[in-house]
Amino acid sequence: MATVTTSNYVINVTEQTFAAQVLERSKTTPVVVDFWAEWCGPCRVLGPVLERLATEYQGKFILAKVDVDQNQRLSMQFRVQGIPAVKAFYNGKMVGEFTGAQPEPQVRKFIEGLVPSQADLLARQAYDWEMSGQLPMAVTNYQQALAEKPDHYRAMVGLGRTLLKQGEMAAGIATLEKIPAGLPERSVADALIVTAQFQQEVAGQNEAELRAKLAADPADVPSRYTLASLLATEERYAEAMDEFLEVVRRDRSYKEDGARKAMLALFTAIGEGEPLTRQYRQKLANVLF
Secondary structure: OOOOOOOOOOOOOOOOOOHHHHHHHOOOOOOOEEEEEOOOOHHHHHHHHHHHHHHHHOOOOOEEEEOOOOHHHHHHHHOOOOOEEEEEOOOOOOEEEEEEEOHHHHHHHHHHHOOHHHHHHHHHHHHHHHHHHOHHHHHHHHHHHHHHHOOOOOHHHHHHHHHHHHOHHHHHHHHHHOOOOHHHHHHHHHHHHOOOOOOHHOOOOHHHHHHHHHHOOOOOOHHHHHHHHHHHOOOOOHHHHHHHHHHHHHHOOOOOOHHHHHHHHHHHOOOOOOOHHHHHHHHHHHHOO
């Protein structure tokens, strides 16, 4: 067996140590497994590239070397049909693979897809600050993540959400609105925007007082719209949409078609495929048409 240079970041793995050194270890750090053999020419090309990257990344991933001649059961278990074969593990599961001596740029791209970037790490730290209530620290870290990667939309959602928590409604909404449509993060952003807009509407309002106003004057559209917004902030969505529907019936022009737009925003927040959304989308259509 050829000697393989080992370090803190490059290890030799056998059938006996694979579970602990790869599967268990991958629960905290990505592990890239290089299936190779001494007689394999392409392996001697790819191996040094992987080892160099492991050293460069300084522990952000671990390179595990498996000699297929000495560990044939591992090769069969992971269906290695040609070597070099590279398989990446994270959280105890295989998350990526390639076969053959790929050029270094392609290998680097493969590794980059596994290893958290500096922006990812900053966003993760920001989220921890946010969840612990350290909102100014969270804002700083989210901003640093976006400085590293301006299209890090998870950090953008976090920044917008944290600004809203701090009461900076306009800045929070403006941040969230930067997220392009069609992305998963945009659905989260839309829900946050809707909630923020409703919160702005209901500042200082009281449900009992609003209901008393409506009991005295059912045609009081502003009070009905505010009541609907208040119910929405409490996630009483069916009640909220009943009130918004009534606003649409009585005065669709109020707040520039605001009640209809509010219902569309709630559909997004609730989820387009949810039964409640389908039910009230039909009710809205019945009122409009």
